[in-house]
Amino acid sequence: MTSNSLDAPRRSDAPRRSDTTRAAILAAARVRFATDGYQRATIRAIAASAGIDPSMVIRYFGSKEQLFAAATDLDLRLPDLAAVPAEELPAVLVRHFLDRWEGDPADDGLLMLLRSAVTTEQAAEQLRDILARQVAPALATAIGAERAAACGGLVSAQLLGLALCRHLLRLPGVAAMTREALVERFAPAVRAVLFPPEAAR
Amino acid sequence: MTSNSLDAPRRSDAPRRSDTTRAAILAAARVRFATDGYQRATIRAIAASAGIDPSMVIRYFGSKEQLFAAATDLDLRLPDLAAVPAEELPAVLVRHFLDRWEGDPADDGLLMLLRSAVTTEQAAEQLRDILARQVAPALATAIGAERAAACGGLVSAQLLGLALCRHLLRLPGVAAMTREALVERFAPAVRAVLFPPEAAR
DNA sequence: GTCTATAATTCGATAGAC
DNA sequence: GTCTATCGAATTATAGAC
Secondary structure, eight states: OSSOTOOOOOSSSSHHHHHHHHHHHHHHHHHHHHHHHHHSSSSHHHHHHSSHHHHHHHHHHSHHHHHOOOOOOOOOOOOOGGGGGGGGHHHHHHHHHHHHHHHHHTOHHHHHHHHHHHOHHHHHHHHHHHIIIIHHHHHHHHHHHHHHHHHHHHHHHHHHHHIIIISSSSSSHHHOOOHHHHEEEEEEEHHHSSSSSSSGG | SSOOOOOOOOSOOOOOOOHHHHHHHHHHHHHHHHHHHHHHHOOHHHHHHSSHHHHHHHHHHHHHHHHHHHOOOOOOOOOOOGGGGGGGGHHHHHHHHHHHHSOOOOTTTHHHHHHHHOOOOHHHHHHHIIIIIIIIHHHHHHHHHHHHHHHHHHHHHHHHHHHHHIIIIOOHHHHOHHHHHHHHHHHHHHHHHHSSOGOOO
């Protein structure tokens, strides 16, 4: 998956030129996709950011669609939720995602994917797949498979809603809050869907 | 705002041809913007949906940007929240938006605007403006201006997150739930940000 | 008022020289 | 491996005939 499928095995450990170029394209693509979304992020702009010719992008990745697929092959790097006390689970989740979103734009794959997923079906499919494969299983280790299935989507709705309003729409009331204030105010809401009060069961 | 600024007053009450054409363009534009977003919704496609020539769209609205501005001049039609008991406020809010989103795509302006706002700054600006002018004041009548300012953004994050995951991303776990199940499970989360528990104040 | 024709860009992707 | 040159399609917007 990560090595060039056309090459025979090599003895040298030194990175090939083609590998560094490929990595440069991928890094530039992640930044452009994150800020502009799939449609506005042109191959030409990505190539310019990477300092190479547009035709190289096609040569290395075949098409814009395949480049996007490679750029959005994400690992959310969720912590081990089984080790977290139920009481702290909501805050841990909120803090984890907030931390990732504040980091390097080329590294916060979730925001990149979310920006494109709203208007590009291919990206939406990829996002659904990633959430199902990573968030749901991680939740299952903490609160059991049955309850994770029942509230996984609602937890996603809350966390993606937070990402949406804070980083993509930049609503003043959400974008201006500090990370810790956000954890304090939003974690109780996540708790309400993770552990439904009696009245809602 | 709603009448053609170039016309002199007329005595007849019969709708002019230009008014029905203008309305047809606007209706078609709302559908295309809602399903495809600002960039993919082309003037050609909108004209085809309205059964007229693409050049007519420009003639009536000047440019694609101005057409979008006219199509997204929304009224969320929020109910009178001052008349709602605090206890029922979260469920009333969730149910109101769910109802609107299930309706006619050409009438659910919020979903249309949200789809474009993630990748088009003009749409994001319009959405921020609408939320600030309509949601925030309505909340203020129910829980007071001070507390509305503190939690308005968080309530928006929850409701927009729900719209995002249910109707734009169509996450299976959220899209499959019935409207009433969603109210029951999501209202407690909205309550948690509207009326913060002691631990989070 | 409505349409035909087209200008002026911009995009993804390809061919081929070096 | 890298770049030049370009194709073919699609876009917004305009000019002008009827």
